[in-house]
Amino acid sequence: MGYRLTGGKGEAAGPRRGTAGGKDEGVTESGRAGRRRGQGELEAQVLAVLKEAPGPVPVVWVQERLGGDLAYTTVITILTRLHGKGAVARDRAGRSFRWTAVADEAGLAALRMRKVLDSESDREAVLASFVTALPPNDERLLRELLAEEPEGRGEATEEGGH
Numbered sequence: 001m002g003y004r005l006t007g008g009k010g011e012a013a014g015p016r017r018g019t020a021g022g023k024d025e026g027v028t029e030s031g032r033a034g035r036r037r038g039q040g041e042l043e044a045q046v047l048a049v050l051k052e053a054p055g056p057v058p059v060v061w062v063q064e065r066l067g068g069d070l071a072y073t074t075v076i077t078i079l080t081r082l083h084g085k086g087a088v089a090r091d092r093a094g095r096s097f098r099w100t101a102v103a104d105e106a107g108l109a110a111l112r113m114r115k116v117l118d119s120e121s122d123r124e125a126v127l128a129s130f131v132t133a134l135p136p137n138d139e140r141l142l143r144e145l146l147a148e149e150p151e152g153r154g155e156a157t158e159e160g161g162h
Helices: 042-053 059-065 070-083 105-118 121-133 136-147
Strands: 003-008 011-015 024-025 033-035 086-091 098-102
Touching: 033 059, 033 086, 042 059, 042 070, 042 086, 042 098, 042 105, 059 098, 070 086, 105 121
Parallel strands: none
Antiparallel strands: 003 011, 024 033, 086 098
C-alpha cells in the first residue's frame, strides 16, 4: 500500500488511492487495500441484499449488509443507478427513501440486453444476429422459452413486442 510522507519525517499521512499495486487492487473507504469490484458487481450485490430485505429499507440498512466498507454516498449512487434502470423501486420516507428490489441479477442482465436492443434501429437484424450467434444449447433453450406463454407476454402485439 502506498503512503505519502509528510514533512520529510517519514510519518504516514494515509493511503494514496490507486497505488495499492495490481490492477485488481484499490484502497477501500477504511484505507485497507482490497480488490476492486468488477463492473456491475456492486449492483448485483446491492440487488442481492435488497432481495433479502423484509420490505422497503433505508440506505443504511443496505450499507450495513454490504460489509460497511462502502461510503453511504456510494450506496446511494448505486441505488439511484439501479432505480434509473428499473431494477429497484423507492418510496419517500421523510426526507429520504426506502428501497425495494424489483429485479434480480438475471433481471438486471435482461434490462441491460433490452437497453442495447432498444438503442438499435433494426431490431429484427439485431435479434437474428443474436440468435444465430448463440451456441446450439442456448438457441434451443431460447426457443423453448419463447414457446412457453408466461403471463403478460401474450398481449404484446405491437412491433418490437412492447
